[in-house]
Amino acid sequence: SVITCDIVNSTKLTSTAESTLLTALEKLLKRYTFEFYRGDSFQFYLKPKDVTKSLQVALLCRTTALRIPATSPANKADLRISIGIGRIEGAVKKLATAKGEAFVLSGRGLDNLSKTPSRLLISVEKENIVRYSFDLIAAYTDSIFNNMTAKQAEVISLLLQGKTQADTVKTLKKSKSTISQRANSAKWSEIEWILKMFNNLINELP
Numbered sequence: 438s439v440i441t442c443d444i445v446n447s448t449k450l451t452s453t454a455e456s457t458l459l460t461a462l463e464k465l466l467k468r469y470t471f472e473f474y475r476g477d478s479f480q481f482y483l484k485p486k487d488v489t490k491s492l493q494v495a496l497l498c499r500t501t502a503l504r505i506p507a508t509s510p511a512n513k514a515d516l517r518i519s520i521g522i523g524r525i526e527g528a529v530k531k532l533a534t535a536k537g538e539a540f541v542l543s544g545r546g547l548d549n550l551s552k553t554p555s556r557l558l559i560s561v562e563k564e565n566i567v568r569y570s571f572d573l574i575a576a577y578t579d580s581i582f583n584n585m586t587a588k589q590a591e592v593i594s595l596l597l598q599g600k601t602q603a604d605t606v607k608t609l610k611k612s613k614s615t616i617s618q619r620a621n622s623a624k625w626s627e628i629e630w631i632l633k634m635f636n637n638l639i640n641e642l643p
Contacts, residue, residue, distance in 0.1 A: 438483045438491040438522045439543040442498060445515040445556070447477035454505050458514055461501045469494075472532040480543070482529050491520050492559070492578070492635045496628070497597045499556075499582055503590035515556060519546030522642070523562040538562050555579055561642065570638055578631055581624050589623035592616055596625055 447455065462479065463471075471481035483491055499516045507513040521543030526536040542560040550558050557579040559571040585593065595605045606616050 438488045438520060439480065439525075439537075439539040440483070440491060440495050440498075441478070441480045441519045441521070441543040441547045442495075442516045443475075443478040443547065443551075444502065445517060446512055447514075449512040450505075450514055451508075454514065458502055458505055462498060465494075465497060465501060470529055470532060474533075478547075480532050482525075482532060482535070485525075488522065489636045489639045491522065491639075492574075493597060493632055495520055495557075496578070496582070497594060500585075500590040500594035500597060503582065503585050504587050504594055506587050517547060517550045518557050519543050519550055520557075520559045521546060522560065522639070556583065563643075567638055567641055570634075574631055574635055574638070578628070581627060585623050589619045592619040593623050593625060593628065596620065597628075 444450075444458070450458070459473075466479075466481050469481045469483060471479060473479045481494075483494065495518045499518060502514040502516045505514045519542075521539040521541070523538035523542055525539055529535045532540075542562070546558040546560045550556070555576070557575045559575045561568050561571060591609065592605055595608060596602070600608065602613070602616050602620060605611075605620075606613050609616065
């Protein structure tokens, strides 16, 4: 799969916030083939064995942006994310020259996202019932993350990395009740369900 993103409100971020975000994204993506371009956009590639993790990694990127404190709602950092799931032609060494349907779907999807209020799109090669299931997952996931606060995103980011709520309590040095409240208000149980559904749908693709 190929995931193409751009940073929303990048021109409104302070230089410190922008630097913090880019550094965090680079650290997160270092295990994958990734590339930044145009300053506020980036793309990364997940090998076939990691395709089921596509949505999880994409949402981890989004929480990385959302957890940055904003000076106002209008200046809130966020990401537009387009996930393309399909064939890749040959070995992927440089994203700029890589070819395949997944790259086309991901790039075209990001162009389409920029014309809508949506921040998440999942595209697959063939039109079938599975494709519409991905549309529903993207829309529902987007509605959850659109309402997420920076403090909630901080908690969800750790949970997406496989940390338990007990681990998160220690990492953030907050009370158990505070972490539980933030996880619940950010709809963590729904996010877990979404990730399971995504995994099931990927396994149903031909």
